[in-house]
Amino acid sequence: MSERQVAVLGVGMHPWGKWGKNFVEYGVAAARAALADAGIAWTDVQFVAGGETIRNGYPGFIAGASVAQALGWSGAQVTSCYGACAAGSQAISVARAHILAGNCDVALVVGADSNPKGFFAPQAGERWTDPDWLRFRLLGATNPVYFALYARRRMALYGATDRDFAKVKVKNARHGLTNPYARYRKLVTEEEVLASPMVSDPLRLLEICATSDGGAALVLTSMEFARKHTTNPVTISGISTVTPRYPSTIIEMPNFATDSAASVPAPPVAFRDSITAAAYEQAGIGPEDVDLAEVYDLSAALELDWYENIGLCPPGDAEKLLNDGVTAVGGRVPVNPSGGLSSFGEAIPAQAIAQVCELTWQLRGQAEGRQVDHAKVGVTVNQGLFGHGSSVVVQR
């Protein structure tokens, strides 16, 4: 096992918010924080992997180089990765591969974004062959429309209620209250959530994640390098960047339709269930070993789906897990102790990296105000549109 692991020697973030600055500034701040946390200099970094953002012009498409240039050209090897919301794990995965292949000992992974207010919009222009453009043109299907389809389906299949969804928001707001990197640090009540304006029935404004500015970074190293700096490093033991298997029968953003199961039966494991399963398999663990999780709560309702997708409970039991307090800090398997997207908002290429930052602080016992006791194994999960799975297993 050990030769398949890499160490998370340093983590760092720029606070999420609406700061109106260039994304590179957030990336540099996060990178410097991660380097300081690792106790190494920028010039020690041999490989840089950037998570791309499509909303910041050319510098966003070559984010790895944009941040490297701002830190000062050092001759490091560089790449930039895109996988929509999974861009960060793509970058983590590439950095790990270079370390495990022996191409480098020290890699910097960085993602940052600067976003306009309101709904995410497709690329500009007349794009009649681009499904992301067409879903706005022909359907008016915003991202929350897709989140709401899942939420309504959950109500119909399992009897989930508006109040269950509100409770997820209440829990995550409590978790994020003392997180210095969270954008929203305010307790809310179920009544406040249920009184917030309807966006896409049944989802209300306070149940849908905002779009934010932010940045996150990791210093990943070989185990040999890490042991020279620390006696008990946090490690990454599994990364999943899987695609769906054909036919994928759950409607996914930005598509107009699912695959057809008319001639080929749906696979035994659906896409979202397969994402973390692949990371568990690499790490040689199962969901029963997990002490805490950071999941992609694009909506409060979607967090409940993830409980089942990552194996914390069978389908239909997520509401019970929530209502029993199992997924709150202090419960058996806290979910989104950081406060989640609910408290952060979405800074797309930074998000999967930020999930690993939180698990690292938790496993080191440094998550002041939201610390999960005796945490040894954490898992992240997220998903990028167009078929990008993303999951990372972190252990100590």
Add this chain to the structure above:
Amino acid sequence: MKTRVSALESWFDANPERPRLIGSRCRSCHSYFFPKETFACRNPVCGATELEDVPLSATGTLWSYTDNHYQPPAPYMSPDPFQPYAIAAVELADEKMVVLGQVASGTATGDLQVGMRMKLVAETLYADDAKEYVVWKWAPAAGNSTSARVARDERSRS
């Protein structure tokens, strides 16, 4: 009187008597696709290159639904003022696939329930000086009962 045309003719036959979505089917493994595939079957163990256009079923079962209370960004062509609309995900029985569409005007989420029968209709989405651009929409089909809807509402208030 403005001409009514399909907003995207290769996807949707806007014939008002018999509106149909146009998908494609692999001649080798018979997999269906919407939007249509033109150059290769996406079944990973097939990959055949001969596909034929086929009209998809015009009825199905409501898989899920929602609505939009806020005006989406461009390129959505919104009326002024913005009109909220519902969106449905409908499962086609023969094709075993779920297809999204707006819900016909006059039907709100309160009129819908998961599992109800839906049918395809043609409706104008936007217009310019010369033409009305028509898209497919979903509408409740005849013969749906309303009892399940009431039961669901009571449960979601608990």
